Amino acid sequence: MPRTEQQFAAIREKSKAKFLRTALELFANYGYHSTSISQIAKSAGVAKGSLYHYFESKEQLLEAVFMQGLNELDGLFEEIDMEAAPEDKLTQLLDLSISSLQKEKHFWQLYFALITQMKLPEVLRKRLQPVMNEMFTFFNILFQELGAEEPESEAKLLAATFDGICLHYLMMGEEYPLEKVKEKLLGMYIGKR
Amino acid sequence: MPRTEQQFAAIREKSKAKFLRTALELFANYGYHSTSISQIAKSAGVAKGSLYHYFESKEQLLEAVFMQGLNELDGLFEEIDMEAAPEDKLTQLLDLSISSLQKEKHFWQLYFALITQMKLPEVLRKRLQPVMNEMFTFFNILFQELGAEEPESEAKLLAATFDGICLHYLMMGEEYPLEKVKEKLLGMYIGKR
Amino acid sequence: MPRTEQQFAAIREKSKAKFLRTALELFANYGYHSTSISQIAKSAGVAKGSLYHYFESKEQLLEAVFMQGLNELDGLFEEIDMEAAPEDKLTQLLDLSISSLQKEKHFWQLYFALITQMKLPEVLRKRLQPVMNEMFTFFNILFQELGAEEPESEAKLLAATFDGICLHYLMMGEEYPLEKVKEKLLGMYIGKR
Amino acid sequence: MPRTEQQFAAIREKSKAKFLRTALELFANYGYHSTSISQIAKSAGVAKGSLYHYFESKEQLLEAVFMQGLNELDGLFEEIDMEAAPEDKLTQLLDLSISSLQKEKHFWQLYFALITQMKLPEVLRKRLQPVMNEMFTFFNILFQELGAEEPESEAKLLAATFDGICLHYLMMGEEYPLEKVKEKLLGMYIGKR
DNA sequence: TATGAATGAGCCTTCATTCAT
DNA sequence: CATGAATGAAGGCTCATTCAT
Numbered sequence: 018m019p020r021t022e023q024q025f026a027a028i029r030e031k032s033k034a035k036f037l038r039t040a041l042e043l044f045a046n047y048g049y050h051s052t053s054i055s056q057i058a059k060s061a062g063v064a065k066g067s068l069y070h071y072f073e074s075k076e077q078l079l080e081a082v083f084m085q086g087l088n089e090l091d092g093l094f095e096e097i098d099m100e101a102a103p104e105d106k107l108t109q110l111l112d113l114s115i116s117s118l119q120k121e122k123h124f125w126q127l128y129f130a131l132i133t134q135m136k137l138p139e140v141l142r143k144r145l146q147p148v149m150n151e152m153f154t155f156f157n158i159l160f161q162e163l164g165a166e167e168p169e170s171e172a173k174l175l176a177a178t179f180d181g182i183c184l185h186y187l188m189m190g191e192e193y194p195l196e197k198v199k200e201k202l203l204g205m206y207i208g209k210r
Numbered sequence: 211m212p213r214t215e216q217q218f219a220a221i222r223e224k225s226k227a228k229f230l231r232t233a234l235e236l237f238a239n240y241g242y243h244s245t246s247i248s249q250i251a252k253s254a255g256v257a258k259g260s261l262y263h264y265f266e267s268k269e270q271l272l273e274a275v276f277m278q279g280l281n282e283l284d285g286l287f288e289e290i291d292m293e294a295a296p297e298d299k300l301t302q303l304l305d306l307s308i309s310s311l312q313k314e315k316h317f318w319q320l321y322f323a324l325i326t327q328m329k330l331p332e333v334l335r336k337r338l339q340p341v342m343n344e345m346f347t348f349f350n351i352l353f354q355e356l357g358a359e360e361p362e363s364e365a366k367l368l369a370a371t372f373d374g375i376c377l378h379y380l381m382m383g384e385e386y387p388l389e390k391v392k393e394k395l396l397g398m399y400i401g402k403r
Numbered sequence: 404m405p406r407t408e409q410q411f412a413a414i415r416e417k418s419k420a421k422f423l424r425t426a427l428e429l430f431a432n433y434g435y436h437s438t439s440i441s442q443i444a445k446s447a448g449v450a451k452g453s454l455y456h457y458f459e460s461k462e463q464l465l466e467a468v469f470m471q472g473l474n475e476l477d478g479l480f481e482e483i484d485m486e487a488a489p490e491d492k493l494t495q496l497l498d499l500s501i502s503s504l505q506k507e508k509h510f511w512q513l514y515f516a517l518i519t520q521m522k523l524p525e526v527l528r529k530r531l532q533p534v535m536n537e538m539f540t541f542f543n544i545l546f547q548e549l550g551a552e553e554p555e556s557e558a559k560l561l562a563a564t565f566d567g568i569c570l571h572y573l574m575m576g577e578e579y580p581l582e583k584v585k586e587k588l589l590g591m592y593i594g595k596r
Numbered sequence: 597m598p599r600t601e602q603q604f605a606a607i608r609e610k611s612k613a614k615f616l617r618t619a620l621e622l623f624a625n626y627g628y629h630s631t632s633i634s635q636i637a638k639s640a641g642v643a644k645g646s647l648y649h650y651f652e653s654k655e656q657l658l659e660a661v662f663m664q665g666l667n668e669l670d671g672l673f674e675e676i677d678m679e680a681a682p683e684d685k686l687t688q689l690l691d692l693s694i695s696s697l698q699k700e701k702h703f704w705q706l707y708f709a710l711i712t713q714m715k716l717p718e719v720l721r722k723r724l725q726p727v728m729n730e731m732f733t734f735f736n737i738l739f740q741e742l743g744a745e746e747p748e749s750e751a752k753l754l755a756a757t758f759d760g761i762c763l764h765y766l767m768m769g770e771e772y773p774l775e776k777v778k779e780k781l782l783g784m785y786i787g788k789r
Numbered sequence: 790t791a792t793g794a795a796t797g798a799g800c801c802t803t804c805a806t807t808c809a810t
Numbered sequence: 811c812a813t814g815a816a817t818g819a820a821g822g823c824t825c826a827t828t829c830a831t
Binding site: 598599603632633634644645647648653654 | 799801803
């Protein structure tokens, strides 16, 4: 008796998830090019060929890994109370970002490795665009609410600061004083209330 | 014939420089792994084998390329008048950095690609450390002079902002409003003088 | 319950036949090596694994496909009236051959691909031998009846011509003037009656 | 001191020729798909990778092998005295063909394997076309000179016979009575003059 | 018996590196 | 020192076959 379709779907989902997890970790730690399919398979505890049941190619695996990370990100900012005062929104955003950064370290590592390499497959670039736009819009509105003269430039600066902090945190590891830096950043925009 | 030897040395130096320049450009544009020795040799207009007269291996070539960039960086900050007022020093640093960023785009591209990949050969890591320390110390002193309560954290934040701006500039290209962002950044620290 | 068993056998036979048909078509169109088990299974509308219930291996499937074609061929020449005049027998043979060629295009395509590759598994070679011998004997007798001086050589020549025509027809497709060539061939041997 | 360009060209030519020879033999004997690059390299006594200095891919190697065979063929028919009587021209053509068939057995084996498989890369198909046209035209003229009623059909029939004989010779090996069949064929067209 | 996920040997191909000239 | 042909390890990928359900 063959398994039901649902059983098969479950198996597939599980295997696929395992591959995605393993690949994310290895890509993040060693880089895309320095990670071989063999390594991924071995780490995942399966045979090399199995990977190709789920992903057409190594590159497509990378895409899937990255996509998954972006998808999980999507929900993140919906938690922010958009009706709150700008100061609070900024605080919430920072908290959420830092939380994501710490929980999804591998993803963020991969993220910076990818955007830094300018080879981003078109698919990924297209998928990334709206996410970044949303972020930028968020900042823009924030600074408008704060009465900034040039909200756009302010937004750009803040975005850069955000990415810089993430980058430094990922580079230095746990010894990086993420909390302190966060406080200082908040201090700059919200001021010593 | 001492002159002959000098000529040889000169030729050697010239060839080596050409390799370094070519490699930097290709590594920056296509990434280390996606650039083959053949490509570099062809772009440099010499034979593949010749490269190995100057560099032991591809990895060692990368190191040399990166080292050279760092060496050129060393002189950069010596131009700053350390006796000037902190506000002026920050302004000078920003100007110098932006100037370097624009002139040495390839190097900076490679820089971010490398630090992002956490594979930095030990040699490079060691060479990079003092540069970053110097930068950090510079910021630290700056904020002490500015009377900051926690100059260390302030320094970290500013450093992150710096890197973030660089990153975004490199990602977005010339349409990035580097000047405007710079002004905003200066405004935040120097205030509405 | 004997009926159930018969039903099973019927189903089995039907499935097997479907595989054979599909495999013949794909092997003929794309070649043995360029046709994967997956493709066959998908084209046949069943799962890959099922194929192995009916055939031990891909090679054995090929054998079965070819065997089946040869078996169907066996009956073909029995329709010829062996008592007829040699001219008529030749005509009948030609007509039957052309008819088979047109109806079993896939088989003949596979046939030429196989004999051309000199890898013919021993089984097939053994199965093929009597068929070809029968043909040759038929020709031999024919030319004896026609009073040829060297019936053997004549038979060999005619056989070659036969295969050549088939080959060209298969290569050129429907635009090949099969009928005209047939007429010419008949004319050569039967003469302007 | 580097080798001169001519030296390099000589080396390349020699290596390339060795690969072509080896590949032709193996492709002919075992078939394209059943011959691995490893085998070819081993048979040629060189490393696997070396092959790719000369041919972009396995398929391109096949093309080159086939092309070379066709090129050598080109000269063949120029030896025929086109002013001779049709009977003599046919005789000459047959002799030349048989001679080629025996000398270039591997090529002809490959030839039939390829045309039989209907996958002929476009390049090859295009290269083959004029050769076949030339042959057909030759036959056509021949039969016109012989006063045939339908020279086209006659040409088609003769061409088929030619290919059939070749095919049978290649299939049966040296025991095939090539000479006798040739005589018979000549007899049919030239007749008892 | 049917299914399709899993396997792994083997394939084609790339490329850093070596070396004879 | 320069050259580019040669090497061969390693990588990505395919696919016939197996097997648990």
